[in-house]
Amino acid sequence: AQAQETIKVGLILPLTGPFTAIGRQVEMGARLYMQQKGNTVSGKTLELLVKDDGGVADATKRTAQDLIVNEKVNVLAGFGLTPLALATAPLATQAKVPQVVMAAGTATITEASPFITRTSFTLPQATEPMADWAAKNGIKKVVTLVSDYGPGIDSEKAFSGVFTKAGGQVENLRVPLANPDFSPFLQKVADAKPDALFVFVPAGQGAQFMKQFVERGFDKSGIKLIGPGDVTDDEVLNGMGDAALGAITTHHYSVAHDSPENKAFVEAFKKANPNMRPNFMAVGGYDGMHLIYEGLKKTNGQGGQALIDAMKGMSWTSPRGPVSIDPQTRDIVQNIYVRKVERKDGELYNVEFATIPNVKDPVKAAK
Ligand code: DHB
Numbered sequence: 001a002q003a004q005e006t007i008k009v010g011l012i013l014p015l016t017g018p019f020t021a022i023g024r025q026v027e028m029g030a031r032l033y034m035q036q037k038g039n040t041v042s043g044k045t046l047e048l049l050v051k052d053d054g055g056v057a058d059a060t061k062r063t064a065q066d067l068i069v070n071e072k073v074n075v076l077a078g079f080g081l082t083p084l085a086l087a088t089a090p091l092a093t094q095a096k097v098p099q100v101v102m103a104a105g106t107a108t109i110t111e112a113s114p115f116i117t118r119t120s121f122t123l124p125q126a127t128e129p130m131a132d133w134a135a136k137n138g139i140k141k142v143v144t145l146v147s148d149y150g151p152g153i154d155s156e157k158a159f160s161g162v163f164t165k166a167g168g169q170v171e172n173l174r175v176p177l178a179n180p181d182f183s184p185f186l187q188k189v190a191d192a193k194p195d196a197l198f199v200f201v202p203a204g205q206g207a208q209f210m211k212q213f214v215e216r217g218f219d220k221s222g223i224k225l226i227g228p229g230d231v232t233d234d235e236v237l238n239g240m241g242d243a244a245l246g247a248i249t250t251h252h253y254s255v256a257h258d259s260p261e262n263k264a265f266v267e268a269f270k271k272a273n274p275n276m277r278p279n280f281m282a283v284g285g286y287d288g289m290h291l292i293y294e295g296l297k298k299t300n301g302q303g304g305q306a307l308i309d310a311m312k313g314m315s316w317t318s319p320r321g322p323v324s325i326d327p328q329t330r331d332i333v334q335n336i337y338v339r340k341v342e343r344k345d346g347e348l349y350n351v352e353f354a355t356i357p358n359v360k361d362p363v364k365a366a367k
Contacts (some may be wrong), residue, residue, distance in 0.1 A: 092113045
């Protein structure tokens, strides 16, 4: 039989609907990587098929099925939200097609198929250091406010577990994922008078949250804003204004990360996309393509089981810092940084001031 000369990567993302910001960041990160490295890998042509699922799980699944059956894709990639990644997992298993999750963050996703690996992060991984920091910095009482689905519940549990163990007191609130109105929840927060408000909302929703936070006077209330870094994602952060100053978050990527790799990444991203600032979603897409390219180099262009096996244990220097793929869990191992929102040269940044190195997903590490 003649060897296949084209390698097809199906990139499925929300490119319309309320989660478009996530899809666009991931897509532009992936495209930048291909622009820099060219589309020849192991002597074959890599073809990227970009598909919009509108952020709807049924559409993701239908699209993945079509890409597997009709396009014979070698890799499925993207997955802007947890339900979209989970809906595709059984198809990856059945077709033995590696599924590279570039955005979604619920811990269990990598357990949904032996063909799943991830270049984004897990919420418990990003959140536990936040609870440590809060407990060690005079915060005694916290209200958590999270989107009511996988990653929000993961972050709520991760924070509450570590924080209460350290002697802290916590009250948990959950807000719907779709079209959230934060006002009634913020009223409850005002009544509870905590030292800090812990927030998880997916990338892009931080702008709407911050608007209501300011409308209710929270920026002048003395209640500290904390959380994993999704709420102050680098794309929307600049639009938040001074109300965001001083927010403390823990996360795996800041556009302000001080390294030569990140400087080059940000410069190239902005050159390719003049009106965009890359956030952690863009880095997930960029690194996801890196993992696919390097995996294919190791297999001489073979997909399937060989490719997912080749990805296990891979390590490299990402714009975010050193990363690796845990060979047991196929999940990403990475530094988590503690950051504070500051204004520099007229722009708002999540400025990193402490590093917790090589953090594994704590949920799977505990099993
Ligand atoms: C998920 C989506 C996000 O936009 C984010 O910032 C974190 C997690 C998710 O659905 O898994």
